[in-house]
Amino acid sequence: MSGFNPTLVIKNGRLWTMNEQQPYAEAVAVHGHDIVAVGSNAEIESLAGPGTEVVDVGGRVVTPGLADIHVHLIQDAADADAVEVRDFYDPQVKSVKGILAKIRARAVTVPPGRWIHGNGSPMQDDRLAEKRLPTKAELDSAAPNNPCYVNFGAHVMVVNSLALQMTGITRDTPDPVGGWIMHDASGEPDGGLRERAQIPVKRADDSKVKSLEDGAVALLQRAAGRGITVVHDIVTNAEAIAAYQNLAAAERLPVRVHLLIRIIEADITTKSMVEMGLRQPFGSDMLKIGGSKMSIDGGFTGRQAAFSGLNGLIRIDQDELDHTVEACHLAGIRCCIHAIGDVAVDMALTAVERAQLEAFKPDIRHRIEHMGNHLFTPERRDRAKRVGAIPVTNPSIFYFVGDMGEAYIGTERNATCFPLKTIQKEFPIAFGSDATAYWPVDSIRDIAAMVTRKTVLGTVMNPAEAITFYEGVRAQTRDAAYVGFEEGRAGTLERGKIADICVLDKDPLTCAPEKLATLPVMMTVCAGKITHRS
Numbered sequence: 001m002s003g004f005n006p007t008l009v010i011k012n013g014r015l016w017t018m019n020e021q022q023p024y025a026e027a028v029a030v031h032g033h034d035i036v037a038v039g040s041n042a043e044i045e046s047l048a049g050p051g052t053e054v055v056d057v058g059g060r061v062v063t064p065g066l067a068d069i070h071v072h073l074i075q076d077a078a079d080a081d082a083v084e085v086r087d088f089y090d091p092q093v094k095s096v097k098g099i100l101a102k103i104r105a106r107a108v109t110v111p112p113g114r115w116i117h118g119n120g121s122p123m124q125d126d127r128l129a130e131k132r133l134p135t136k137a138e139l140d141s142a143a144p145n146n147p148c149y150v151n152f153g154a155h156v157m158v159v160n161s162l163a164l165q166m167t168g169i170t171r172d173t174p175d176p177v178g179g180w181i182m183h184d185a186s187g188e189p190d191g192g193l194r195e196r197a198q199i200p201v202k203r204a205d206d207s208k209v210k211s212l213e214d215g216a217v218a219l220l221q222r223a224a225g226r227g228i229t230v231v232h233d234i235v236t237n238a239e240a241i242a243a244y245q246n247l248a249a250a251e252r253l254p255v256r257v258h259l260l261i262r263i264i265e266a267d268i269t270t271k272s273m274v275e276m277g278l279r280q281p282f283g284s285d286m287l288k289i290g291g292s293k294m295s296i297d298g299g300f301t302g303r304q305a306a307f308s309g310l311n312g313l314i315r316i317d318q319d320e321l322d323h324t325v326e327a328c329h330l331a332g333i334r335c336c337i338h339a340i341g342d343v344a345v346d347m348a349l350t351a352v353e354r355a356q357l358e359a360f361k362p363d364i365r366h367r368i369e370h371m372g373n374h375l376f377t378p379e380r381r382d383r384a385k386r387v388g389a390i391p392v393t394n395p396s397i398f399y400f401v402g403d404m405g406e407a408y409i410g411t412e413r414n415a416t417c418f419p420l421k422t423i424q425k426e427f428p429i430a431f432g433s434d435a436t437a438y439w440p441v442d443s444i445r446d447i448a449a450m451v452t453r454k455t456v457l458g459t460v461m462n463p464a465e466a467i468t469f470y471e472g473v474r475a476q477t478r479d480a481a482y483v484g485f486e487e488g489r490a491g492t493l494e495r496g497k498i499a500d501i502c503v504l505d506k507d508p509l510t511c512a513p514e515k516l517a518t519l520p521v522m523m524t525v526c527a528g529k530i531t532h533r534s
């Protein structure tokens with residue numbers, strides 16, 4: 001008989017099931033990977049038997065597990081052991097002094113001679129109390145016996161004297177092509193290395209995690225702590241895909257992963273992906289193919305997006321884009337096309353339109369990544385609808401760097417930013433964080449930003465487009481499952497669905513708005529396994 005007992009029962013909850021047939025319930029029963037029943041406390045309790053773990057959640061809100069449908073997680077996994085000095089990860093880091101204290105604490109645990117790497121945020125000098133980055137001398141005093149460096153985003157790092165010595169950088173070393181070694185007044189390297197001058201340090205650094213697998217698990221585990229049960233991760237090489245396969249085989253994945261396979265500016269070509277014949281949703285519940293990924297323009301934080309009238313970066317011309325999208329489309333591979341500026345979004349819509357004219361596929365669910373952040377006009381909305389493309393917004397960009405929007409693209413264009421209320425009338429509105437290099441995966445934070453319409457600095461932008469917390473959860477559960485081609489298998493609390501469950505520790509409907517972004521998670525269940533418990 002015990003084979004029929006649920007392995008897990010969650011009772012005494014307020015379930016937001018996202019299932020229209022049964023929107024609210026009190027309890028859920030899980031057997032193995034799947035949900036076997038949803039109902040009242042009495043109904044579900046009666047199913048429990050010996051071997052059933054029963055968790056009383058004391059009236060808390062229970063939702064389906066949350067998704068984040070655009071991350072660069074494994075790309076960041078090798079840095080998982082770095083000293084964390086990114087203020088977007090650790091808001092306690094407010095000064096150069098604070099950064100040095102964390103480096104000093106690490107230095108006493110690391111043998112002399114081993115590298116120490118601190119990972120900082122882009123443009124952090126603006127936000128540090130001293131309004132500058134640390135100096136070489138300061139890093140020397142914090143880590144006197146170790147080569148040490150701290151990067152601030154992707155373009156600049158500061159290193160100490162031992163790091164310069166070990167990489168052979170002296171006052172006579174010329175700047176490499178595409179990079180700069182910074183010098184003090186006397187001509188000595190001052191520790192600042194920009195762009196490609198950073199490469200020798202990154203090569204020499206022996207502090208990286210020994211395996212990509214361990215780094216990925218650490219980052220996925222952190223996401224599980226925020227109620228996340230599924231991510232769509234952009235991968236660029238065989239090493240990353242192999243690491244995920246190893247983790248799936250060893251049953252070590254705390255979060256389900258969809259692979260978005262990058263086919264331009266990556267080690268994998270369009271031709272090889274098409275020739276393999278593998279398309280979404282090939283794989284298992286835990287690890288599957290989610291489609292292909294390509295980028296049209298540059299990024300928002302680097303002011304390299306292709307907005308009309310601004311000098312943005314176009315990385316791929318219309319012809320190459322059309323051919324790439326068409327090749328994937330004809331092979332049945334869904335495309336996820338990065339397009340931030342209006343020029344790039346129009347190029348993406350054109351490519352999808354042409355592919356659909358070639359062979360109409362009503363359910364291929366091509367995505368335009370970052371569409372809907374800015375300049376989501378009625379014309380673009382109608383075009384996207386007509387060609388069956390899904391806009392994927394990034395509330396994390398609104399939250400962390402939205403304050404630069406006005407200066408970057410102008411007051412008028414910024415006024416209509418992130419119109420999620422409008423978008424959800426016509427499209428599923430699942431969104432992605434673009435984490436983890438600059439900020440962590442955290443869908444609750446992203447939902448909160450779209451509810452309060454407040455940036456990290458407290459600026460309110462386009463409040464008429466606020467959504468409710470419930471709608472945000474629906475976006476990151478039911479809508480995300482649709483975008484991931486798994487609406488028949490995930491995204492709601494419903495019999496027969498994968499047991500992906502999130503228990504919120506505080507009531508989001510009565511929580512003070514300023515505390516919504518950090519609303520704690522009591523428990524996360526992914527495919528029937530408890531992956532987080534506070």
Ligand SMILES: [Zn+2]
Nearest residue numbers: 070071072434
């Ligand atoms: Zn991205």
